[in-house]
Every structure is written in structure tokens, then in C-alpha cells.
Amino acid sequence: MNRLSYIGLAIASIFIIVAIFAPLIATHEVNAQDLAMRFAKPSAEHWFGTDALGRDVFSRVVYGTRISLQVGLIVVSITGIVGIIIGAISGFYGGFVDKFLSGYIFNVFLAFPGLLLAIALAAFIDEQQLFQYFIGVSAAESLINFFGKGLSKLILALCIIGWVGYARVMRGQVLKVREYDFVQAAKALGASNMRILFTHIMPNAIQPLIVQASLGMAGAVLSEASLSFLGLGIPPPAPSWGTMIEEARNYFSTSPHVLFFPGIAIGLTVLAFNFIGDGLREYLDPKQRAR
């Protein structure tokens, strides 16, 4: 690991702590409006100033950390698991299955510009109707209430565009690892396919996926902010960083600080996970270490 990845780790840890203890760290109620204090400059009372409705920007940025990291974590977990399973199947079974998955399905998903697909999905999907169709009315209701309105749709869209990256990396890894001697030995000893795949190949193939997950976290945070900025993510008044920037844009020439702080928060989070990912990649690939 290089120095930058430790910096990344430190920044990410701070954000995670902020997300967990948000209610203790925030100085004001998230959505409390104070119209007499609109566009206040940063001060001892309002550390990051206030926005167009007199809400405390610091508290909103703090709570926004929760939304960002929550989306990132859920999206990375789901896309990671789905991608790893599909990639492993494709690489392990080979033949027609592999031709269909990696030759066709992967290419279709890679051929779509990710952000555009997410925008289209977010614009067309009605989360309530969709979830009702699959899991019934009451389950859909509780799922949407659990995540908050707009969030489940956003997560779904990001998952649909995200899994293929993991699947591709995993397929390549499995293709490599399954030729190793210990896999051949397991096969010779009569181990079942599932046993070979899960206890022998997977643990030895997973390393580059950790890099992918770290970079995926940065990507998910960025995509969430982008979709919210476009008005397709989490609707106001939820303090998503993207939504905050979209709201601040109209008053930017007179009160740039309202946009500055959530912007910095996004930049730092993305930077941190990119640092971690790059550092891990270098660490895992000795050929790059010398550079």
C-alpha cells in the first residue's frame, strides 16, 4: 500500500464515522428552516453557512454522508455478489454458457453508456408499481419506507448498470485460477463442481475484485449525486449531496458556499475510495509496484 491509499483510508474512515454518528455530529435539525437566516455566510453558529431556506448546510452535509455511503455500500454489495456469481459461472463452465454470458450479455451491458441507462431507468421505473408486481403490496411499501422514497429506484438503476464490471473481472480470474495445479488436484480427488468453485477457485480469485469494489464505491457515490443532481434520484428535502448542489446552483453567483461544501464532500469521498482502489491495485500487482 502506498502513502496515498493510507490518506484515502483515513478520509474514508472519517466519512464512515460521520455517517454512523450523524445525529450526534449535526449541529442543527436537518430540515429546520429559518427564513430570517437565508444564505448566511459560514459562522460559529452555522459552520458551513445556510442555504436558500435558511437550513444549516453543515448538518445537511453530515446527513448527506449517510445517504451517499448507504447507496454506495448497498450498490457495491449487490453488484459485487451478482457480478461474482455470474462471472464465476461464465468462467468455470465455459462453452456455450460462457459464449452467451461474456460474448453477448456482458457486451450488451458494456455497450450502454452507464449514466444514460441509469437516467432512462430512473425516468421510466415506478418503484411502487414495480416492487408491488414482484413482492406484493405490503412488502413493497415497507421496502420503500425502509430506504426512503426514490432511493430504492436509484439503487436498482445503479445495480443494473454496475454488476457487469465485477462479472468481467471475475470471469478472467476464474479462467486463470481453474488451470492451477491445486484445482486439478481437487478435481482428481473427486470434489464436486460446487466445492471446487467455492472453496478452491473463489478464495484465490477474489483479490482484484476488492480493487473493483473500492473503485465501484467511488462510482456509486458519484452516480447517486449525478442522478440526484438531475432530479432523478432522491427527491428534496432529503439532504443528498447531488440534490443540495442542484438547489444551490440558482444562487451560486451570490452564495457560492452553499454549493462549495457538498461539492467538496463528494470530491473527498470519491477521491478517498479512488486512492484506496489504486493503492490496492498496486499492492496486488507487483509489476506496477516499482512505478
Add this chain to the structure above:
Amino acid sequence: MKYRFLNFARQLALTLLVIWTVVSLVTLLIELVPGSPATTILGETATSEQIANFNQKHGLDRPAFFFSAGGEKGFVWNGADNRYADYWLGLLQGDLGTSFRTDRPVLDMILERYPATIKLAVAAMLVAVGIAIPLGVLAGTNKNKLIDNAASFVALLGISLPTFVIGPFLVYIFAVNLGWFSPTGSFYPEDIILPAVTLGAALSAILTRMVRSSVIEELGEDYVRTARAKGLSERKVIYKHVLKNGLIPVVTILGLQLGVLLSGAIITEKIFGWQGLGLLLLEDGIGKRDYRLVQGCVLVISVTYILANSLTDIVYRRLDPRIRIS
């Protein structure tokens, strides 16, 4: 020769297959729309006659696909008279349907905006290349020195800060404070500069890092030693030999990134009020729930992206003979 032809045929087949899938997905996306488009467009107060007229005009009264499954009736075969086939028939004749809102052909609306988006994407690419090559070479030839670290830091900033943060700051500095450009819209030719820099920032950061590591890698090759040994100036060694070989991976990234720029342009266009395809999709399409227009925009952007990627692949093979065979 045989390999080359086989590769080309495979590439073409895959491209066509992917385009077919994308068109199918986009066609069927409209089925996800909650309720009916008619009530969305005409409002809750519309009479049943108005709704029937609207549905007939846009073909919404007809079955969605060759068959329908589920529901009360179970599996029903609808035959060739369905909306999916309609959309394809129209598409093959260059018809993307009629806008739900304006009653204009969707293709006309898109073609009006298409040049603006391509102009923005190409300008962004030029900005990115213009920044990345000198900066990357500078960083690569001064490996691990102050200038290299500074370039890497700037590159990281470019990757991490999203366009919707960079854009407003550029506007604040160069339009509001310095007054060099218009904050939004494009009234003068130079108004393309801020959107292009905003859109190109991330790409220039990625490219800078690529050029840097490419240059470092190539500098270690034997031909560089030969070139130096025969007395070429360092400048000639870098720009005639190293860059020529080092730029091959960069060209691939450029082609692949053209598509990313096209979808990234959606955000940039919103920031600057740039009248391109992205703003058409966001404001007239999604904002006014004109789903036919959304379909058209998504389709045109995706197909442009796919074609750009395929072309890149072909150019890449031409540039590097080693790839042709493997």
C-alpha cells in the same frame, strides 16, 4: 488477411446484435411507465374519447409485443400487428415516431439538437487531449519529481470532482467575476469553452495518467536507447518515437470515452443551458413526460456510443499490428 476479415465480421455481427438488443430494450421501456401515457399527457380531466384518439394516433391501443403473458387471460398470441414491430418498421424507414407533446416527428427534434452535442463532445475531447499530452509527457519524463507529483494531483482532482461541481465554479470565476463568457447558453462562439473544459476535465485527468505511465513504460524500451545512441535530441526521441508508441492505448481510451462524453454531456448541458441532445432528453423528454421523445434520445445516444466503440476497435487494430493477429 483471413484473420482480419474474420475479426471484422465478428465485430460487425456483435455490433448489430448489441444494437438490436438496445433498440428492443428501449422499445419495451415504455411499457414500464406507470398508468397510461395518455392520462399523463392529457391530464386527469380528459374525456374517454380524447384518450382513445390519443392512443390511436400513437398506436398505444395496440398490443405491445408479439405475445402477452400473465394477467387474467394468460398467454395470448398477438401476431405481427404490435407496437414492437411498428417501432422497428418505422426505425428502418428513419422514423422514430411522433412526439406525445408537440406532435412533431421525434427524429426532427433530435436532429436539430444533435450537432450541438457532438460539437460539445468533440470540443471537450480536444481540450482533454490538449491538456493531457503535454502534462502527461512532462510528468512521465520527470518521474517522481515535484512536477510529476503536481500533475498527478491535478489529475486526481479532475477525476474526483464531478462536472456539476467543476462547472459552477468555472462559471463563478470566468463568467460572473471576470465576465469573459456568458454564464449560460451559447451566444458567442467562445461560449463553448467553459462547457468544453467542464466536460473534458475528467477525461483529461484520465488521459494524463495514461500518457504518463505510457511514456514511462516506453522510455525503458530498447529503441529509445538506440534513438538516443544515434544522437537524436531528447525532444525528437520523446515526440517522434516514444509518443508514437505510447499513444496507442490512449487512442483506445479516447474512442471509448467519446461515448462517456456523450452521456456526460447530459449533465454539462444542464449546467450551462447548452441546447443539445441531453437538455432535450431532460427537459422536453423526462421533464414533460414525453416518453416517445425519451425513447428516441436514449436510442440515438446509445447507438452513437456503440458505433464510436466499434470504430475505435477497428482503428486500434490498424494502429497496432500486434493486436490484429492475437
